[in-house]
Amino acid sequence: MQKSDCIIGIEHVYKYFGDKAVLNDVNLFVRKGEFVTILGPSGCGKTTLLRLIAGFQTASEGEISIAGKDITQTPPHKRPVNTVFQKYALFPHLNVFNNIAFGLKLKKMPSATITKKVKQALKMVGMTDYEYRDVDSLSGGQQQRVAIARAIVNEPEVLLLDEPLAALDLKMRKDMQMELKEMHKSLGITFVYVTHDQEEALTLSDTIVVMSEGKIQQIGTPIDIYNEPINSFVADFIGESNVLNGLMVKDKLVTFAGREFECVDEGFGDNVPVDVVIRPEDIYIFEPSEAAMLTGTVTSSIFKGVHYEMMVQTPNGYEFMVQDYHCFDTGMEVGLLVKPFDIHVMKKERTCNTFEGKLVDATHVEFLGCVFECKEVKDIDPETPVKVEVNFEHVILEDNEEDGKLTGEVKFILYKGNHYHLTVFTDWDENIFVDTNDVWDDGDRVGITIAPENIRIIH
């Protein structure tokens, strides 16, 4: 993207809270007039990023510019942006008019102009005639409209919205989404919108920025993000999806769930492990017939309003989520079919755990802040830095923290059809990835052990 037509430029931005990196090398350019949504689960750093743009916090490293001017260290009241907060943050001691006029009065505008502008802003958000109401007497939706009016009345170059609809009920949220989109069109200013609601992001945005663990995972249009997720995190976070381990045999041919499938992806190389994503609505389900690529038994069937959501288990132990208008009852034998175009193949981010470590002696190695026993290593001197590799399935999680050499917390769970792929955040502040058949919950505290024969040491 050309830097010149950007309204917001964020370059190599880091933010640390203590030792913890909340934002890790964030680079983002926003075009003028764009509706950008920063999407991610709670704690991914999206709100921090917005607060850096607004100026409530300053970046530990990196540069932020708005309209070509570096504003990394500029205090919030001197930035050409305005914010709509999640909990409205209206001034309770002022009425609707004075809330909206707050910014204009600080700019010492003539009172006739202020009155005119406030009226316009109120009209914009559909709150005409509410000028002299007490803000406490308004409903949540009305308060948020006033908050939006209070921000847009200042004619900012960029409007920042921090989960503005999160506190509203579903019906009101849907209405406000449409209104925000209309407002964006008629105002023509740049919107930066933070949300954890993927559906909201898909509905509203020109561009979606998916974040996780302080890093941007993918930037793209809603259609790109939905159809071509870049990794298993994005695929799992945006919409429902079946994510499975696969093997790219050669171009346009992939194996997963114990069978070869034709696909349209190429350029991965031959016999490369990949992640395969299939959206549940892209799987055809029917009575068993010759057309079936896979067969299985329906294990659950739930009515979801427009469609049924069914789980189908294949004889070799893979589970697929299928959405269809037709209901197949629990226990029925069914056939499944996926078209090549609907199989999305992604490069694996990693195929095993890799750590920086140090050899202690011939049979011990130190990594993740612990000393582990390992198979005897020859030809490497003690005290040498080494690379340590551990396969996902060789990491053993223990219920009791004391039973493990290392302790940590389960942070992200991805179901891969026949097993779970967990991200465990260790107390040494590094992630360890685990494949397991056991069911764990997000936030579970676990002990971690690794058998000596499963630790590979590379010079």
Add this chain to the structure above:
Amino acid sequence: MMAKFIAKTYLWLLLVLLYAPILIIMIFSFTEAKVLGNWTGFSTKLYSSLFAGNVQHSLIGALWTTFAIAMLAAIISTLLGSVAAIGIFNLRSRTRQVVSFVNAIPMMNADIITGISLFLLFVSFGISQGFTTVLLAHITFCTPYVVLSVMPRLKKMNPNVYEAALDLGATPFQALRKVIFPEIRPGMISGFILAFTLSIDDFAVTIFTIGNEGLETLSTFIYADARKGGLTPELRPLSTIIFVTVLVLLIIINKRAEKAKAR
């Protein structure tokens, strides 16, 4: 029926016993007798002589000193306490707990200890005692109460309103003045009234910090007067007036608290 009657009688008896001393002072403020306890017929002479200035000059002097100190102490401690509360509120939660605890100690501390320690402090720094030292002492023990009455308002405040003000172009000082102060104003007013009554009321701290230059507040004057033998009769109407004033202030505080709860 009987139980209810006994319960009611008990309550009233208790109230009468509690308020009897004040009632007696109030009743006998409307008679002329020099000695408390003699009723020589209804009269408002003591009230008129209190305001006419026939009383010893020092009583009126003491009254003014008390009022001036209370007013100044209340204003200064309200400002200091409010700013301190904002500061404490924005600390990290661990530090905040520690500082809040430190803030609570002077309130728990016996007045006499506060008095003696302030006395020693002033002496050791060679500060001559008088109006200023009493004022400083009163500010010292009033401020924690203001902090305590402002804090709940801050906790109730939406944490984003300060940022919202900055976002709309207010400088940090403007945000404080236009948003934070109006938000915590009820707490500041309650704190002010509390500080004012505490200051008027104080004896233990005052006596240690007032020095011997002849300065008297109401409480030290009455103490000295009583020791000389016999109270000046005009103290009766004066006590009545002070009691009524404090009562009114208390009612205002309670009404405010009720209103705040109702919102």
